[in-house]
Amino acid sequence: MESKKVLVVDDEPDLVFLCKMVLEDEGFTVDAYTDSLSAFSDYKPNNYDLLILDIKMPNMDGFELHRKVKELDNAVKVCFMTASEMYYETFREKEHSSLSKDLFIHKPIENEELVKKINKILDSK
Amino acid sequence: MSGIECTSKVQIQVSANAKNAIHIYGDSKSSSIIIQTESIKKIFLECVKRGIKYKYITEITKDNIPYCKEVLKIIRPGELRHLDGVKGNFAVTESEYLATSTLYDAQPLQEVVYSNAKQVVQQNECLFETLWDKSITAEQRIKEIEEGLESDVIEIIRNSSRAKKLYLNLVNNAKKEVMIIFPTVNAFIRQDKMGIIKSLRKVSMESNVIIRIMMPIESFSQNGLDSMSYADHHQQKEIIDYDIRSIICPEGIDNIEIRNIDRMSEAKATILIVDRNQSFVMELKDDTKDTFDEAIGLSTYSNSISGVLSYVAIFESLWIETKLYEKLMVHDSMQKAFINIAAHELRTPAQAILGFSLLLKKHPEIKDKLVDGIYKNASRLQKLINNILDVTTIESQSLHLNKEKFDLNYAISDLVGEYRHQIKKANSRIELIYDNNSQIFVESDKERIIQVISNLLDNAIKFTKDGGEISISCEADIKDDFTKHVVVSVRDSGSGINSEIFPRLFTKFATKSYQGTGLGLFISKNIVEEHGGRIWAKNNEDGNKGSTVAFSLPLKINSPAEDQKYTVKNIVGS
Numbered sequence: 001m002e003s004k005k006v007l008v009v010d011d012e013p014d015l016v017f018l019c020k021m022v023l024e025d026e027g028f029t030v031d032a033y034t035d036s037l038s039a040f041s042d043y044k045p046n047n048y049d050l051l052i053l054d055i056k057m058p059n060m061d062g063f064e065l066h067r068k069v070k071e072l073d074n075a076v077k078v079c080f081m082t083a084s085e086m087y088y089e090t091f092r093e094k095e096h097s098s099l100s101k102d103l104f105i106h107k108p109i110e111n112e113e114l115v116k117k118i119n120k121i122l123d124s125k
Numbered sequence: 126m127s128g129i130e131c132t133s134k135v136q137i138q139v140s141a142n143a144k145n146a147i148h149i150y151g152d153s154k155s156s157s158i159i160i161q162t163e164s165i166k167k168i169f170l171e172c173v174k175r176g177i178k179y180k181y182i183t184e185i186t187k188d189n190i191p192y193c194k195e196v197l198k199i200i201r202p203g204e205l206r207h208l209d210g211v212k213g214n215f216a217v218t219e220s221e222y223l224a225t226s227t228l229y230d231a232q233p234l235q236e237v238v239y240s241n242a243k244q245v246v247q248q249n250e251c252l253f254e255t256l257w258d259k260s261i262t263a264e265q266r267i268k269e270i271e272e273g274l275e276s277d278v279i280e281i282i283r284n285s286s287r288a289k290k291l292y293l294n295l296v297n298n299a300k301k302e303v304m305i306i307f308p309t310v311n312a313f314i315r316q317d318k319m320g321i322i323k324s325l326r327k328v329s330m331e332s333n334v335i336i337r338i339m340m341p342i343e344s345f346s347q348n349g350l351d352s353m354s355y356a357d358h359h360q361q362k363e364i365i366d367y368d369i370r371s372i373i374c375p376e377g378i379d380n381i382e383i384r385n386i387d388r389m390s391e392a393k394a395t396i397l398i399v400d401r402n403q404s405f406v407m408e409l410k411d412d413t414k415d416t417f418d419e420a421i422g423l424s425t426y427s428n429s430i431s432g433v434l435s436y437v438a439i440f441e442s443l444w445i446e447t448k449l450y451e452k453l454m455v456h457d458s459m460q461k462a463f464i465n466i467a468a469h470e471l472r473t474p475a476q477a478i479l480g481f482s483l484l485l486k487k488h489p490e491i492k493d494k495l496v497d498g499i500y501k502n503a504s505r506l507q508k509l510i511n512n513i514l515d516v517t518t519i520e521s522q523s524l525h526l527n528k529e530k531f532d533l534n535y536a537i538s539d540l541v542g543e544y545r546h547q548i549k550k551a552n553s554r555i556e557l558i559y560d561n562n563s564q565i566f567v568e569s570d571k572e573r574i575i576q577v578i579s580n581l582l583d584n585a586i587k588f589t590k591d592g593g594e595i596s597i598s599c600e601a602d603i604k605d606d607f608t609k610h611v612v613v614s615v616r617d618s619g620s621g622i623n624s625e626i627f628p629r630l631f632t633k634f635a636t637k638s639y640q641g642t643g644l645g646l647f648i649s650k651n652i653v654e655e656h657g658g659r660i661w662a663k664n665n666e667d668g669n670k671g672s673t674v675a676f677s678l679p680l681k682i683n684s685p686a687e688d689q690k691y692t693v694k695n696i697v698g699s
Binding site: 025106109 | 469472473475476477479481488498
């Protein structure tokens with residue numbers, strides 16, 4: 001089976017590194033960015049199976065990146081990793097109440113748990 | 126008796142016959158007739174001259190005060206008293222009685238009733254004394270009228286256009302103070318449209334009237350009226366919650382204060398209190414209506430002091446309550462901000478520590494990198510925990526200093542050395558400049574002062590790009606024997622301080638960055654101030670970007686000889 005391709009965007013270098021390591025260990029192919037602007041300018045539609053986006057980021061936050069990417073690539077699956085309750089709540093309430101709660105991964109999360117969640121999201125329709 | 130000639134004759138006769146006293150009971154017109162009719166005035170003057178003592182009861186009103194004052198002068202040492210609702214006129218002496226029913230301005234009497242029958246005279250004298258006992262002195266009455274304490278008026282107004290007129294009139298004639306409670310946002314909008322707010326602004330600017338308004342501000346955006354047309358009324362695109370304050374008092378007006386009351390669901394009346402001596406309560410009939418005329422029900426005007434002061438008391442206690450409530454809300458939102466920021470800042474390093482520890486087992490080949498990462502994130506956590514504890518200490522006012530005498534220069538040099546090492550280790554090319562050799566002794570909490578300088582350096586590094594420079598200076602600032610300070614400043618070539626953050630730079634959670642809690646400068650300020658110093662910040666003016674944050678500490682100098690040592694200037698930057 002071809003390996004799944006994932007894009008990780010988080011402004012914390014350590015967390016990007018961590019996520020990339022964990023997913024690569026599980027056989028994923030991972031592109032990682034610490035800057036949402038370059039992540040967007042480099043973005044190629046129909047290239048990824050899943051985007052994992054941090055929410056609270058400078059320059060362009062995860063919501064904005066999600067919105068812009070969706071314009072280019074409506075089919076791609078997106079999930080969010082967040083450490084900020086307030087950001088998460090505002091986002092869900094105001095803009096994306098249709099998004100399933102399952103698409104939000106709360107930090108901190110153990111590595112195995114993260115892989116499980118991501119596989120679940122990838123398997124969902 | 127009738128006929129002009131006859132009546133004036135009898136008046137003169139009665140006066141002339143009086144030996145000791147003349148008692149007069151006259152309606153509100155009587156005083157003006159005495160003063161304006163020369164012949165009558167003359168009779169009075171002559172009698173007083175003869176030693177006749179007058180007792181005079183009349184109704185003193187706003188309109189006849191000047192005449193009553195004149196009468197008071199003329200009849201002295203006789204007395205003038207006031208009684209409400211005096212009707213008819215009569216005079217009694219020891220032996221005679223004279224009465225008439227109607228008096229016309231400065232017109233001689235057409236008809237009088239006269240008697241010198243002992244019984245009639247005694248009977249009327251008895252009546253007079255009874256009335257005299259019920260009356261109050263003219264002086265008291267005049268004072269009451271002049272101080273606006275004129276007899277209490279409580280009026281119920283059913284006609285809404287009259288209510289509107291009275292409402293505007295009351296506001297426009299306010300001399301010192303206006304208090305208003307608007308029960309609903311709609312009530313406010315309707316009354317603003319009819320010009321109340323304009324009038325309030327006018328009296329506040331022109332007569333320096335102090336205005337206090339209480340209304341539900343927070344529900345402004347959910348009001349039932351067409352808020353777009355209202356926005357149009359104020360030439361604004363949109364009316365949002367907090368614009369209400371700028372609508373009522375644009376910049377430059379500082380004697381209008383507005384507070385929010387949000388538990389007004391039961392309140393159904395606009396309450397206006399003017400100068401603490403008049404109240405106007407407008408009952409709300411239908412809050413959904415567009416105009417004041419349609420929405421208003423009964424209105425009650427009162428200048429009864431006890432009634433008005435009761436409204437004042439209610440207003441004042443609500444006013445205090447709103448202040449407490451506002452404080453509580455600020456506190457609440459601060460707590461929320463704290464939880465949110467702290468949560469993000471706690472979870473991020475926790476995620477790294479957790480993940481890296483688990484990776485260690487699988488990837489021994491990158492052990493060093495992982496351990497470094499764990500250490501770095503654990504330090505970040507530790508720093509946050511210390512900051513949170515410091516804030517708690519500061520807020521519970523239990524920040525204690527362990528003061529000791531130490532060389533600030535040496536301490537800074539030491540710290541700079543550490544930071545240079547860190548910068549190098551992080552492969553960053555930020556230049557840290559500190560060049561100072563003279564000793565500067567301070568008596569401070571060394572650990573705390575180092576904490577402050579570290580905070581300033583951390584901030585400077587955070588906002589300075591690779592290749593930029595940060596310079597530290599430490600200078601003694603000695604003006605005279607009483608003002609001796611050492612000033613430590615940290616200047617960077619970073620992005621400068623965000624103008625949004627600037628006004629609240631030293632308060633809690635002042636951060637625009639995506640890393641950090643915004644607690645550092647709050648803590649630093651408190652440490653510096655606890656030492657008796659000051660802390661300040663500015664964006665660099667001299668073309669270079671970046672900012673300078675500096676703080677002062679009081680300097681202890683023992684002898685003038687030592688002074689010299691401290692004034693050595695440091696070479697800053699290069």
